[in-house]
Amino acid sequence: MNIATAPQPFSANDYKSDYKPVWCPGCGDYSVLLAFTKAMAQLQRPPEEIAVISGIGCSSRIPAYTNCYGFHGVHGRALPVGTGLKVARPELTVIVAGGDGDGFSIGGNHFLHACRRNIDITYIVMDNRVYGMTKGQPSPTTEPDWDSALAPGGTGLRPFHPLVIALASGANFVARGFSGDPNGCADLIVQAVRHPGFSFVEILSPCVTFRPDQREWGKMVHAAPVNPTDDAARAARRIMTDDGFNTGVLYAGNRAPFRPQTAPAAGLDAIEAEFAL
Amino acid sequence: MNIATAPQPFSANDYKSDYKPVWCPGCGDYSVLLAFTKAMAQLQRPPEEIAVISGIGCSSRIPAYTNCYGFHGVHGRALPVGTGLKVARPELTVIVAGGDGDGFSIGGNHFLHACRRNIDITYIVMDNRVYGMTKGQPSPTTEPDWDSALAPGGTGLRPFHPLVIALASGANFVARGFSGDPNGCADLIVQAVRHPGFSFVEILSPCVTFRPDQREWGKMVHAAPVNPTDDAARAARRIMTDDGFNTGVLYAGNRAPFRPQTAPAAGLDAIEAEFAL
Amino acid sequence: MNRDNAAIQSLSFAIVGSGGAGVMTAGQMLLDAAARAGLCGLMSRSSGPQIRGGEAAALLRLASTQVESHGDRFDVLLAVDWQNAHRFASEIPIDARSFVVGDPAEGAVPEAFSAAGARIVPVPLKAIAKKVPGGRPNMVALGALGALAGIGAETLARAIEATLQKGGEALKSSLAAMQAGMAAVAEAGVSLPRLAAGQAAGRWTITGNEATGLGAVRGGVRFVAAYPITPATEILEWLSSALPRVGGTLVQAEDELASINMAIGASYGGVPSLTATSGPGLSLMTEALGLAVAAEIPLVVVDVMRGGPSTGIPTKSEQADLNIALYGLHGDAPHVVVAPNSIADCLPATQWAVHLAETLQVPALVLPDQSMGQSRIVLERPASLPLAGARLVAEPETANYRRYALTPSGISPMARPGTRGTAYTADGLEHSERGIPSSQAGDHLAQLDKRARKLDHADYSRYWAEIEGEGDVAVVTWGSCTAPVREALARARAEGVKARLVSLRLLAPAQPERLAAALAGVRRILVVEQTHSGQFHRYLRAAFDLPCETRVFHRAGPLPMRPGEIHSKIVKELAA
């Protein structure tokens, strides 16, 4: 069936390293890793031209499980690292990945400003509505009544809406996937990478250890009933009122991505001459 | 005309200290200070039961210019300080105040989470779309083409929408005022303080020194053409599409404010007994 | 907080197995049973890199008296299975006198352990468990170890019941499996010396992190804001339940910048406040710590140290946050640093820190480490301490109230918001006595002097250090090195070495006169610490006049300091 297409030198496996993940058996993040490798194979970008940048958390372990360049930084600061890398090396494909705690709790400010800055990177959040790595505390996306040792009886707080915040702060592409559908996720990631500017993909990725209830997610997700829009206000309104389990591309905008300042090239001498009397 | 009302022991002046502000002559923040004192006089809360908490910036100097308890903390962290104070001392009226840089750049994450947490405090941002204190750099609300030494020719970045972000993250009351109208601002502050939960008041407050162009603001502001709504999505959509100079209460919601966890009172002994064999 | 320092009679047990094998449960029950049998003891945990499902080890030491750290060797290594157990080899030293209990069905003892020449005791854990309906090998293991530890079946049964409170089939089969394990050991004919037991009544079991939480509550802390981080999370989890019961509150913050600033806000409001974190979080808190110094806000920050630098080794111990704790603030920012010297000491040390913070209106850091925080011990109910630090509070309507008044003690009355006539603005900018920002040299110097003075004038006499023993040589140490040093010194003394122990509980402000007095007549010291670069030694050099003959033994984590390695250094460096 693929007879007509050009030979594809890279298979999904070429994007996978042979380190064994530390993830729990059954963790949703395995499927995100799979989706990532499939997406990269679709894009056919050589692995060394891709950089995967993360913070700290179970999900943030993903870089070393790929065969790309990776950076496993500190908790909450993956987006700035990715931003600096992309600005300095615009020819690389930069994917930032991590968890809901990393991205929306400690990293919330960078999320806001990365959306606003609209640099051409893709941000994948494996949202399990919990801090997995630190053994089960509520994250900003956790339901208000989820009981835990740190918040007995629940936090009582309204969950954070990552997609709405992304839209409100200027992300140029917004999608939601479910790790139980790695092909669907791969497709979202491909579109996200191809879309110019800041692309945000939230992947619902169950934490089987601390949120066994999330095994039910498979039954709850469904494709978004409407087509993506390029009207951020409309997209936001839809997401604010949907059931939180719509998947697919929800917004694809047209904002021009960030361009660093340029100036006519000048030798160092010309610059230094300005200090002369 | 006020014959029927009870005597009002506190006048606006009772909320003002006699320290001379360091602000430039003509700075919009003088009027915000005036509006604040008028609002407190309307509320008739004794000055010592009010705490004014700020970060760092010209606008953040406001606490010491009031006769209330004040806290002038570090840059960007006023909301956490106010949150801790309010949770620990719920009987106080806590007003957090500061600038656009303080609140939306370095303090952006706390802004998100304070809105979400919905503690019963009022947050006043004196938005002059510039870093005044550090002598004129672009802030998140600065127009993309505003020229400055740090961003020659402009940042090229879409301005941050504080009111939209407030709505998207769960603030319970959202209003915009203009410092040129201190009575109007006082009224907004009164309503904000009275409204339960997290109330956010953005006051357009010109920086005459680094943004002399903002002297034009007086001509541009106007009362919002519609009544406040309690539908956050609608309010957000309105704000995303208006001209940025609508003033008035734009949203008044009904979310229950944050309540700290409670538990049946127990002596320390009862707690310690759990360690016994 | 004094303890006796006799050599410790103890038995050490390690239980290893792969994920789901239940070694931690077995370990907990064994410690609990031992406690009920009148023994003291300690259990720590180790596990592989997996979040869940990886190999794990429960490491126990049982003793007649309170025991605060592991020994040099393990008497018994029991493996439920051997999967990846070799990864624990360096943490579980065994020797020819040890027993290795393994299930022959799980394969041979791995080289990493068999090389020690220990006596191998094959016990078919799985097969035995299978014979009990619903029986699990870890309960067989519990029986086997209980038997080796000389704990009676009834006591073991009570420990199992305490855990499986629901009763039912699970309880029944666990009891049966345990008994089968006891029988198997009896059959194998192995035994260990008996430990003398004491009175279980009145004793507690507690982890270092729980003790820290309790110390905070005893000290009066009623507000906590924090962000989860290994290995400090258990402090928060314990406090989140305890605080509301005493009228306090815990807030989970969005990050550490928020948590410390929330605690500052609450404390400004008059409520003693705390946050707890580990190295990466502490890094994010230093700006606000400086604010608390400048604005004179009482505050306790607990840093449960883990391996560094950066994210480092989150689940293992090291003492290398000393530098940042002492010096990590910009500007001249005097503050208090207190370190517990044992798991049990997490309670009084934290309580003292609250006392000092409140009394001196200053941030106080508390530096336990992972090996203390995540270990559980058995101990006598900790006594109440006369540490009820109270702030100097300004009177209502104080005429001409000056928040930062230049008092002789350096401590100025702090007005509580809500009080009439004392409204002021707290400020992190340099300020006048009234708190108004000032860049005048005179105000700056006056306030710098004041903030230094209040720390200098405080009374630290009772708790600043633990000093034990006699002699013209001494070991100077701190924190979790103290227990193994104490044990090493006890051995050395038994060999005729006369040496003192000085373990600093107060790290800052430095007490050079007190240390000089404690070391009067000492010609040589050995400094012991668990860092790669010798941070404590450098600090001692900086702030104290040390004897010319100063020797140092420092090494990085994550392996715990062993009494034996310290003992050899003592013999080599001090006994010479």
Next chain:
Amino acid sequence: MNRDNAAIQSLSFAIVGSGGAGVMTAGQMLLDAAARAGLCGLMSRSSGPQIRGGEAAALLRLASTQVESHGDRFDVLLAVDWQNAHRFASEIPIDARSFVVGDPAEGAVPEAFSAAGARIVPVPLKAIAKKVPGGRPNMVALGALGALAGIGAETLARAIEATLQKGGEALKSSLAAMQAGMAAVAEAGVSLPRLAAGQAAGRWTITGNEATGLGAVRGGVRFVAAYPITPATEILEWLSSALPRVGGTLVQAEDELASINMAIGASYGGVPSLTATSGPGLSLMTEALGLAVAAEIPLVVVDVMRGGPSTGIPTKSEQADLNIALYGLHGDAPHVVVAPNSIADCLPATQWAVHLAETLQVPALVLPDQSMGQSRIVLERPASLPLAGARLVAEPETANYRRYALTPSGISPMARPGTRGTAYTADGLEHSERGIPSSQAGDHLAQLDKRARKLDHADYSRYWAEIEGEGDVAVVTWGSCTAPVREALARARAEGVKARLVSLRLLAPAQPERLAAALAGVRRILVVEQTHSGQFHRYLRAAFDLPCETRVFHRAGPLPMRPGEIHSKIVKELAA
């Protein structure tokens, strides 16, 4: 980077006035004119708490040779008006030999100044200015001061023209006002000794912050991310224009956490990167600094020190960020700390820091201070330095590539993203040679050793310190104390004291052998620093073996260190 250390012949001028009086403009023009006249000089600024419109002072020192700090006294204090001028009294010491030039229409000389007994020279600045259409008193002042400094009218005119490039009426009236000011001084019959002038050609005027920026660019920095903060902002503002012209980029970040992590990301990508901040911002960067240590990312962080603690005194100088720079990271995190020893040295010191960071794959901190950063000097065009730090880059397709390989030097080839066959993941968790997270004691120790080794093995010989003079006593100092120490020593030498100067440019890693060699034969040292608590002295004690006779002179900011106060200490402590 060596300078001669002859005693300095100089004239010092202070111009004060209220907001809008234009004292800074007059000061700038005076310095510019002096430079054009072949003099060297220095100008610093001081202002009141107001954001704008408050009182201000321009402080100048003109000299025949390069001058890097203020002297003990001012020869001339000129006040455009006296409003709040008393606030500057401690910054502008005058004496009986000084002239106080004031406009009698502005009232009497305030007590704070008149008490010095200086000769008061009434000049009706306002009245003179009024006579010139559009004339302003500050230009009259410029003329008056120019005349006192012995600068010709033409040269002053050129300086005015250079500023008012638009020409027109403003220029015309300024020139006229200036000439009227010159005439007024001639009339008053006051004069000062003449300074010998050199060749203006080839000289530069530059601020310390600009020099820092240029040092970064010369060193190869092509990416900067930062967040504005006083007194570092000018570094960023200069770089934001300069970088794009050499193919680089500056990003204004949302906060300091972002800026340092952006710089780390860019550097990981192979582009030499920098961020600049001051104390509060540095506090927020220590976590990421630790990441750069652990993940071995080259990075330069400039901290322009201001008064602390906390927000402190943002516009004034102090050396009290030394502690956080040296010790502010959690865990054992060896890194580089470099401090310029003068305004001019901001350039080479920063360039050297880039060189070290790139060569050693480590974060390097650079510690200028406000008094350097925001002062402008006249100097000879700085020579190019042979510092082209280059990273050791991994070859494409390196077989079995190990990013953190344990090489003898401790430096391992760093692959550039985009390169085939060397993909790896940089990690802040402790890791194996390959970069895979590891909590094994062996990996931890090996990597800790490696990270320490690479700093130990580096060659710092050429720049680690400035060492001058002979004698069996020495002053040991650093940073902006160096210039006044040098001047004080020159005076002391002229009085027959034989003393050495050692000013450390490399603060970390400590070079104890080098210092020992530099101090060979020295029996007593005086440590000089501008901190309240003696941070530098404590650090020297910790890391070096000092002579038994060590004396210390430390005091807090914000007043600049004066040669005279240091000279008296030298006389008292070293000459004895």
